[in-house]
Amino acid sequence: MTAADTRVADQPPVFSVRNLWKVFGPRAERVPATPELAELSPEALRERTGCTVGVRDVSFDVRPGEVFVVMGLSGSGKSTLVRCLTRLIEPTSGSIAIDGEDVCAMDRNALRELRRRRAAMVFQHFGLLPHRTVLDNVAYGLEIQGVPKLRRRAKAAEMIEKVGLSGMEGRRPAQLSGGQQQRVGLARALAADPEVLLFDEPFSALDPLIRRDMQEEVVRLHRDEGRTMVFITHDLAEALHIGDRIALMRGGRVVQCGTPEEIVGSPADDYVRDFVRDVPREQVITVRRAMRPATLAEARGSSGPTVAAGTTVAEAIDVVARDGSPARVLDDGRCVGIVDFKCLLRVVAGLEGPGRLEKAAA
Numbered sequence: 399m400t401a402a403d404t405r406v407a408d409q410p411p412v413f414s415v416r417n418l419w420k421v422f423g424p425r426a427e428r429v430p431a432t433p434e435l436a437e438l439s440p441e442a443l444r445e446r447t448g449c450t451v452g453v454r455d456v457s458f459d460v461r462p463g464e465v466f467v468v469m470g471l472s473g474s475g476k477s478t479l480v481r482c483l484t485r486l487i488e489p490t491s492g493s494i495a496i497d498g499e500d501v502c503a504m505d506r507n508a509l510r511e512l513r514r515r516r517a518a519m520v521f522q523h524f525g526l527l528p529h530r531t532v533l534d535n536v537a538y539g540l541e542i543q544g545v546p547k548l549r550r551r552a553k554a555a556e557m558i559e560k561v562g563l564s565g566m567e568g569r570r571p572a573q574l575s576g577g578q579q580q581r582v583g584l585a586r587a588l589a590a591d592p593e594v595l596l597f598d599e600p601f602s603a604l605d606p607l608i609r610r611d612m613q614e615e616v617v618r619l620h621r622d623e624g625r626t627m628v629f630i631t632h633d634l635a636e637a638l639h640i641g642d643r644i645a646l647m648r649g650g651r652v653v654q655c656g657t658p659e660e661i662v663g664s665p666a667d668d669y670v671r672d673f674v675r676d677v678p679r680e681q682v683i684t685v686r687r688a689m690r691p692a693t694l695a696e697a698r699g700s701s702g703p704t705v706a707a708g709t710t711v712a713e714a715i716d717v718v719a720r721d722g723s724p725a726r727v728l729d730d731g732r733c734v735g736i737v738d739f740k741c742l743l744r745v746v747a748g749l750e751g752p753g754r755l756e757k758a759a760a
């Protein structure tokens with residue numbers, strides 16, 4: 399963890415979720431309350447009670463300024479979980495807080511305020527109003543908040559510029575590509591200036607090139623504004639690309655929650671290991687994990703290349719290969735280790751980390 403990571407981790411969470419359950423079906427609340435039922439397999443539970451578990455005993459925090467990705471295969475519970483955060487779906491049990499405030503205790507007005515101003519959702523189907531222009535679509539959220547016309551139009555124009563749609567203010571949604579429509583949806587959500595943006599698979603209907611473009615847009619917005627984002631996807635590459643941390647779901651549970659590097663480098667179980675098997679490790683693992691301790695002479699030396707501790711192994715390979723000598727790994731200007739050909743190649747071969755080499759040799 400870098401000093402900056404520690405600072406973020408120390409701040410109070412934006413969302414704090416504890417032991418959250420969502421069970422669909424008759425008398426759903428008895429399922430989490432009855433250990434015997436809670437432990438049944440999905441099939442047995444359905445047979446005995448007619449209930450389906452969408453989210454099963456999930457706990458996590460979303461920290462200020464991070465992109466928190468909820469990832470998993472179809473049916474794993476992603477949408478249910480994220481909809482519970484603002485009670486678009488009513489949780490069955492457990493607790494949810496936003497900035498320390500109990501979401502489950504909010505009345506209708508507070509919930510409306512929560513969804514409009516504090517945690518705005520960007521859906522895959524962006525729900526644009528077909529007869530309105532781009533400008534009016536973006537301004538719509540502000541209109542229902544009662545913001546005066548001139549002010550909301552100025553704000554909308556600013557957001558349109560931010561998402562790269564300048565010049566298209568007067569078009570109608572039908573005159574835009576899918577990617578451009580998604581940008582309008584994004585600008586509309588941003589116009590309300592919410593503390594958190596919740597994205598429900600926003601790019602899954604887009605073709606791969608436009609999808610990549612939109613991912614870059616999210617990364618850029620996040621970098622420029624530091625806005626907290628919760629992002630649902632079933633696409634591992636997308637999760638690894640944009641996520642600061644990823645919660646990987648299976649059967650309603652979070653099976654692992656961690657940075658892309660933790661998920662790829664230290665999978666919690668065989669399911670996660672299988673899930674990340676084809677990921678190009680060198681693009682995710684950083685030199686902090688790959689490095690070996692520096693000798694005294696190396697730590698004191700000042701010759702040869704250097705890389706920052708957050709550099710990926712792929713980038714470090716480039717540096718070390720060009721220079722031909724090991725690189726010193728620097729954190730806050732201090733040498734914390736060395737990466738040479740051997741330790742970099744061990745990552746590519748999937749052998750880094752304690753015991754991996756021995757296991758492979760066995």
Ligand SMILES: Nc1ncnc2c1ncn2[C@@H]1O[C@H](COP(=O)(O)OP(=O)(O)OP(=O)(O)O)[C@@H](O)[C@H]1O
Nearest residue numbers: 422450451452471472473474475476477478479632
């Ligand atoms: N209204 C509902 N009634 C009954 N079961 C539901 C309901 N909504 C979702 N489920 C079930 O809850 C589980 C989780 O569904 P959810 O839609 O959250 O998954 P997901 O990971 O978002 O899937 P996808 O990627 O396909 O959207 C599934 O088994 C689903 O069938």
